[in-house]
Amino acid sequence: MESRETDVLIVGAGLAGLSAAVAARQTGARVTLLERAPFEERGGNSRFSNGAMRAVYQGVEDIDPLVGGLTEDERKRADFGSYSREQYYEDIGRVTQYRSEITMAEMLVENSRSTMLWLARQGVRFLPLYEWQVHLADGSIKFSGGSAVEINGAGQGASDAMFAAAEREGVDILYDARAIRLIEDAEGVTGVVARQERREFEIHACAVILACGGFEANAEMRTRYLGPSWELAKVRGSRFNTGDGLRMALDIGAMPFGNWSGCHxxxxxxxxxxxxxxxxxxxxxxxxxxxxxxxxxxxxxxxxxxxxxxxxxxxxxxxxxxxxxxxxxxxxxxxxxxxxxxxxxxxxxxxxxxxxxxxxxxxxxxxxxxxxxxxxxxxxxxxxxxxxxxxxxxxxxxxxxxxxxxxxxxxxxxxxxxxxxxxxxxxITFTFGGLRVDSNCRVKDVDDRIIPGLFAAGEMIGGLFYFNYPGGSGLMSAAVSGKQASMAAAESKSRNASEQ
Ligand SMILES: Cc1cc2nc3c(=O)[nH]c(=O)nc-3n(C[C@H](O)[C@H](O)[C@H](O)COP(=O)(O)OP(=O)(O)OC[C@H]3O[C@@H](n4cnc5c(N)ncnc54)[C@H](O)[C@@H]3O)c2cc1C
CATH class of the missing domain: 3.90.700.10 (Succinate dehydrogenase/fumarate reductase flavoprotein, catalytic domain)
Known part of the structure; x- marks a missing residue:
């Protein structure tokens, strides 16, 4: 079987995978990104999304740099309020009936602001999210509820900007390339077997980041895990998120975690x-x-x-x-x-x-x-x-x-x-059940031990959302966890290099 090599291999080109790819390249690692969709349909649920983002901000001065400068008129008309860390935790707790795993909630909340600024530096443009706010009779707008900004061009805008960043940074992107199983040896995960058309090939890597979504587009898995009638739900996003990454990880003993019978x-x-x-x-x-x-x-x-x-x-x-x-x-x-x-x-x-x-x-x-x-x-x-x-x-x-x-x-x-x-x-938007990961997105096995070389990001992470979710935190979680996983993955690459 044909075989290739890279440092960090990422499966899935939604916001989680693209954030991981760009951040990993910025550490100097060689990065390969596998995207199951053809070029025209690339980008996953992230590309379908509305682009609303939920991040901590102290006030209008934190919004200003994200949107590239508010006009005087916008400042006068809109009361942006603020969104504190405490409020973010409280919203996650309340809507998940206080089941959200604290390590996962902390990863999201504590990195939300810095990740927004990082996305802006990669070329993602933001706008005040006027649509979700309250428009008063006198023409003024009152912000509330946490999601203060949206991506300019919504999901399409995010996808275009992050693919452009990945190409600029020199990420090797393979389209129509579906990961089908993980390769492991005594040391841990060392790559994946992928398929392009009917041809299978291996890619070996120091670290594999699974960022290939949940099982929302798989009618059989929906019925198996979410329950009767879920095969009748309509899929709001990508047809490519059929649970491949979850299945591949469970096949090698990864721990399932979170609300497997729950979804957005x-x-x-x-x-x-x-x-x-x-x-x-x-x-x-x-x-x-x-x-x-x-x-x-x-x-x-x-x-x-x-x-x-x-x-x-x-x-x-x-x-x-x-x-x-x-x-x-x-x-x-x-x-x-x-x-x-x-x-x-x-x-x-x-x-x-x-x-x-x-x-x-x-x-x-x-x-x-x-x-x-x-x-x-x-x-x-x-x-x-x-x-x-x-x-x-x-x-x-x-x-x-x-x-x-x-x-x-x-x-x-x-x-x-x-x-x-x-x-x-x-x-159905996306499923909540996922893999058990630590605060660096390293995947754990059923005995609660780290599986060396394997990371997960975005919708694939379990334990963050249960029953419900605060709007705007799906994209935020994808970007935060993708970036977090790539930092840890790049570290494992340099550790491997120094051990050789
Ligand atoms: C209609 C809609 C509106 C939404 N609006 C918002 C919003 O306004 N705000 C918000 O925060 N969230 C929103 N969301 C949710 C948000 O889109 C997701 O939470 C987020 O995009 C998940 O990112 P991800 O990278 O984990 O997954 P995705 O973006 O879905 O990326 C997964 C990628 O993996 C690829 N893939 C799958 N299997 C394989 C395989 N075997 N091999 C290789 N690649 C594979 C897919 O092709 C896809 O590109 C919305 C979702 C939808 C559908």
Whole structure:
């Protein structure tokens, strides 16, 4: 079998793999990057993403260098607030029901700020994330919730910038190259066997960094680990993340860790294809449930639409929808709610219904209990606390009283025509189960010992997210862990060199 050699071998060219590759080259190591996708589809989920990033910042002065200088007008209009380390830990703890492994949370939080600055130095451009913030009637914008910046050009922008950096630094990138198994000897992992078309070859390296995503695009593994019906979820990102890296590592005795039955999944248009395509990007996301109510085929509400801000609730909504009859639900808005919907709701592919009355609206929807639906809307409208003013700028406490399933904030009657309904289902983003790694991303085996030469980064790391995740921390974790893994990998390369 043909054989090649390198110092640091990285599997997967999403943000984790690209960050690892660029950082490893900057230590002087020879770096080879294997990407399973062809050139045109390179970049993994990172390229599909919205580009929101969650990092610690002390105030507007920390935002300024990331976005290349705010204008006077931006400074005047926007109140950026701050996002402390303590708040980041608290958000991770709260949404993961305090299960997040502290070493993993520390790696993310403590390196978030420095990694943002490092990404900016590699050519990634950032913008204030105005879309996720609260826009007040006087035109001012109030930042809250932690994700203050997004990548200019979203996932595509991140991917373009980091591929350009990798090429500039001299990373050897092989496309259409799928890693299929790890090579090990008595000393540890020494390379991988990969396949390009039908040809297999070996690449030997001092260190192997697995950065090839979770198993979100593998219907069989989804059903095996996440449970029944998960084969019916639609894939929001790359079709290439089929769990190869996890399988390869488990095959040599790596320890599985974290929430293997959990994943990030959100509300996704029913008309979306089973597996997303780059040309669609995020046009099928339907994350504005806060502005109305969501009902199932029984005509009933099934979760608290106003439990918390969007960034802390949207990533668990897909699972809730998948559990409904037919794996479908409808988001319902009146004219006031519809006015606040994001642009993607208006795309031509949207599974959308509109009508002047609720009766006419529901008569267009196949498969819903129409009588129960009308009763649900009346009960909801009657249960809203009229004594608390509606305030989109904060968790306003304008909830419902007496309903079995409350809406805790931002409750407004569904009463002003025209009315709109959007059919949604579960879109899976990425899986939470992964490998057990230490704070340098070194993979451990089932006896809790380091497997020499093997590292993992990005979605492949277990123990960080459980049940839910704070929006913007997927890309952050990918960049932080990729960089962290490459530092440790480059060290093991110099250790090997000095031992020879
Ligand atoms: C629609 C969407 C929107 C999102 N929006 C955001 C957001 O706004 N903010 C945020 O923080 N997160 C977001 N995320 C999540 C975020 O994209 C991921 O958490 C992050 O990109 C993971 O990076 P990664 O490098 O680990 O994986 P990926 O970017 O998925 O990269 C994995 C790479 O491995 C390659 N690969 C797979 N198997 C093999 C193999 N056997 N051999 C070689 N290569 C292989 C794949 O081709 C791919 O390039 C979003 C995700 C999606 C799908």
């Amino acid at each position: 999944s959100s509300s996704w248009d029913l008309n979306a294809p089973d597996v997303n395509e780059l040309e669609y990007g995020t046009i099928f996301k339907r994350d504005d449930y806060l502005e109305g109510i969501v009902v199932n085929a029984d005509g009933k509400r099934f979760f608290d639409e106003g439990a918390d801000i969007r960034a802390l609730t949207y990533a668990k909504l897909g699972r809730a929808i998948l559990a409904q009859p037919g794996q479908v639900a409808w988001q319902i808005f009146d004219a006031r709610g519809a006015e606040r919907l994001h642009g993607e709701y208006r795309v031509r592919q949207s599974a959308r219904f509109t009508a002047g009355t609720l009766e006419a609206l529901v008569s267009q929807i196949e498969g819903i209990d129409r009588v129960a639906f009308l009763a649900t809307v009346s009960e909801f409208n009657a249960a809203i606390r009229g004594d608390v003013p509606y305030d989109p700028a904060r968790k306003d406490g304008r909830g419902t009283t007496g309903l079995a399933i409350p809406k805790s904030n931002w409750a407004r009657a569904i009463s002003e025509p025209p009315f709109e309904a959007y059919a949604v289902t579960c879109g």
